[in-house]
Amino acid sequence: MAANENRPTEDMLIERYFAPLAGPGGLRLRDDAALIDVPDDSELVTTVDMVVAGVHFFADDPADAIAEKALGVNLSDLAAKGAEPLGFLLALALPTDWNEAWLAAFSGGLGKVAARYGCALLGGNTTRTKGPLVISITAFGRVPRHQMVPRTGAKPGDLIAVTGSIGDAALGLKIRSAPELDWINGLNEGDFAFLLDRYLRPKPRTAFAMALRTNAHAAMDVSDGLIGDLAKMLRASGVSGTLKIEDVPLSPAAHSAIALHPVLLTDAVTGGDDYEILFTFAPERLEAIRELAKDAGLPVTVIGRVKEGHEPLSISHKGETFLTRTGSYSHF
């Protein structure tokens, strides 16, 4: 358990790769703790997500993409709660085969995302492990008091909508895992790259947070598959609902893939890692939401409706019942 003398110490790594990312509350990462000054009219929203090589990403994914995903999945949780990012803490367990080039690329990717979303590094902890790389990020955001958008607020009569497009990352994961499949060979280069990028680099919908805060009854980010996550949100709200698969927004690239291999539609609506926002709202807010979505440069699509009752989510595809085996991806 002694330091490896041929390698920089933890303090040197922090100084070299992480201190440049630190925000004012981070005390230049030279203390044991960080300070967060929460404005008086606000509440602090916090979330933690741990990602593990071989489970959430591939150990040989580009280091900057790993950083982008590790921070992005946390920013996605904040966005779904209507929160603006304030900062984050990073805990990192480095496997024995890390090197400085990897760490430089990782911290570079992290800094890029942190700057893009205004979410500075506040502190952290680096250790080693004999196992795979583990990254645990705790992100902080603020909402005006009592305005956090809960997962539990869906009301009968609400419309159900999602941002962006669904299923790209699940198809990207297939490309990343087994690039030799027939349908993958049938994709054009642009679609191939788009789907892979959607898996590697989630885009948190931070620009939509304010729209949610002022209009949504319930929201969560889609991380474990659309169907499973919608079922979870309705259950948590004590309601039921309907979902029309033909209304689920698909990207042109996902459309191409599904045209080549139709069973991929099921993967698209049950696979994980979308990091889009799923939310419900009163029908009369639809126009306001469309306006705010346009301002955020983000499509929003109505895909179903909340109903009274406790029966399972009812899923149809062009009028037929749509069945899935489990409905939810699990990292567990």
Add this chain to the structure above:
Amino acid sequence: MAANENRPTEDMLIERYFAPLAGPGGLRLRDDAALIDVPDDSELVTTVDMVVAGVHFFADDPADAIAEKALGVNLSDLAAKGAEPLGFLLALALPTDWNEAWLAAFSGGLGKVAARYGCALLGGNTTRTKGPLVISITAFGRVPRHQMVPRTGAKPGDLIAVTGSIGDAALGLKIRSAPELDWINGLNEGDFAFLLDRYLRPKPRTAFAMALRTNAHAAMDVSDGLIGDLAKMLRASGVSGTLKIEDVPLSPAAHSAIALHPVLLTDAVTGGDDYEILFTFAPERLEAIRELAKDAGLPVTVIGRVKEGHEPLSISHKGETFLTRTGSYSHF
């Protein structure tokens, strides 16, 4: 990457083992994020520590002791900053051989410590890993505005002191690692158990946080060894200092061990995992600090003095220069 169908899902685990530990801000752990309401006159102090099986603890340590250490090391950081605990987030990567009995013992241990220190579970994230168990805890505390005790505030003329006793955990780690050594066989049962317990179950000095806030210029917890951590604090403060090894407080058990095997003195003052608080203060505050320490039921011992300058910490033992090879334990 599909759920193991013979095992409870992440949601079932959360409901069964972690929801009972949740505080009000934790939203019963049924949302993607937690809310922290920071009182208007306070700042939020936050810290993260990740512990890994085989690095910070042994995979076959008692599950409740692993929990106690994982949360304890974070509470120790808060205490050293003068902060009162508010709550924590837990991220857990479970290795393939976990079972429910282990998880029940782990969550039981976590709940016990959380209740003892008034630090409720606010949320978390559970995943699996092909590697060793990884636990990342983010803890939150509050301090009155501008009263966080920094690592960087040591002033020339300050006295340097520590709480409790130093070196017990380093000796406990030796007992845990190689119980067949001669000196270990020479220990009586009570000393053996005491040292082992000090390694397994750190005792955060939360009761001393207020005393630090009102009296200390600089503070940090001793996690990487007394000498290395003191050198780090002085360097961060831009000052130098002296340390008298003969004044470092040792427990009766550590005294017995060192009597049996004198080189253990070096291990005691350079080994890690003490989780005592190292701090500096103006000499005229000594009496006030002694009173507050008595109220907290905690010994406080002066071990050195802060000096001007940038030369390395000067360490003596009964008037002789005391040399160590590295001075600091590293988990890295």
